[in-house]
Amino acid sequence: MPEEHRYFVYILSSRSRTLYIGVTNNLSRRLQEHRDGSPTSFTQRYRIDRLVYVERFQYIDNAIAREKYLKHFTRAEKLALVTESNPTWEDLASR
Secondary structure (H helix, E strand, C coil), X not given: CCCCCCEEEXXXXXXXXXXXXXXXXXXXXXXXXXXXXXXXXXXHHCCCCEEEEEEEECXXXXXXXXXXXXXXXXXXXXXXXXXXXXXXXXCHHHC
């Protein structure tokens, strides 16, 4: 049986709702990398450390296409997307 691949498109947020969109095949590792990152990285500089949105994909091409699509959303569209699936903007990684 072939190995099932899992890829994730995710949105991180700061408390002031500065957003970061990314793609990974290991969500927990990538979140830790963001949290432990260089002080000059975007996520560290703006204290973007809360996972507020995530989508799962079987194929990397689909995940990358979705990430690119979301990055072209307006800020209002990104905020609406998160609010629709996570109205309280809770950190989904703490569940």
